Amino acid sequence: MQQQQVTKKNERVEEVFNLFITHIQRFLEEAKLNHEEYTNFVKWADRLGRKGELPLFADVFFETHVLNAMYSDKPGTQPSLLGPYFLEGSPLIESVPGQPCVLTQRPDEDGEVFYFKGNVKNTDGKPLANTKVEIWHNDNSAKYSGFDSDAPKYNLRGHLYTDDNGDFEVKTIVPLPYSIPTEGPTGEFLTYMDQHSMRPAHLHIMFEKEAHETLITQVFFEGDEWLDTDVAEGVRPDLMTKLEDHGDHKRASLDFIMRTDE
Known part of the structure; x- marks a missing residue:
């Protein structure tokens, strides 16, 4: 006889689930959906x-609000979306004293040459040496390597470490604005809402340092036409x-400030 697996009660799961169900029920009451509308929503x-777009939909419509609730009243650099295009295992970019690190790229990489400098400190203003800095962004066709791109897997991806002053510099190309995927249910939803699918150009950066909270954020550029209407509100x-x-x-x-672990 097969022994039934026992799952221990998790009070936090119960608390969040009950809150979720309560708000969904209130939403359904307020929206006054008829049965056809409800059935269409379920489908x-x-x-x-089934299309695997739940992470995409959550990135676009939910994650920013989670981050705002967590960090809006805390010191330090504000986080932004990790996004669906992060890849584990990016290569280490070797540093040469006095020269910028060159982000992994093809010999004939198309795009405008771009130098990005940053400094990393903690909330007390102390420079954070030897902080891991992970960087990734799209190419001049607005695509990310490893996702719908013919570029090598880790093209325009890599990690490096800050120097003794918490400084780093990387040479890459200027990222481009891009559209999130629109062929599936997420794009269908945006069409219903008469909402565009564009994100402004940005760098993804993740900072990791012992005894500090991992900082996942993005860098945007003044003058981008999509800044005020970023579909992901990032x-x-x-x-x-x-x-x-x-x-x-x-x-x-841009300078960055990391929070210490609580």
Whole structure:
């Protein structure tokens, strides 16, 4: 006889689930859906899951609000979306003293040459040396390597470490604005809402340092036409910087503040 697996009660799961169900029930009462509308919603939600788009939908419509609730009243750099295009195992970018690290890229990588500088401190203003800095972004066709792209798996991806002053600099190309996928249920939902699918150009950066909270954030550029209407609502004022034109290349910089573990 097969022994039944015993699952221990989790009070936090129970608390959140009950709150979720309560709000869904209130939503259904307030929206006054008829049975056809309710059935269509259930079928749409089923397609969302079967197409594997639940993480995408959650990124676009929920994650920003989770982050706001967690960090809006805390010191330090505001986090932003991890996004669906992160890949584990990016290569280490070797540093040469006095020179920027070069993000992994093809020899003939198309795009505007871009130098990005940053500095990392804690909330007390102490520079954080040897902080791991993971960077990834899209290419000049607005695609991410490893996802719907013919580029090598870790193209325009890599990690490096800050120097003794908490500084780092990377040479790459300027990222582009892009549309989230629109062929599936998420795009269908945006059409119903008469909402565009664009995200402003951005760098993804993740900082990891012992005894500090991992900081997952993004860097945006002043003047981008999609800043105010980012479909994922991921833009924060303190995550914007100026993209400076130096003729044959662009430059930008931004400082970051990490919170210590509580």
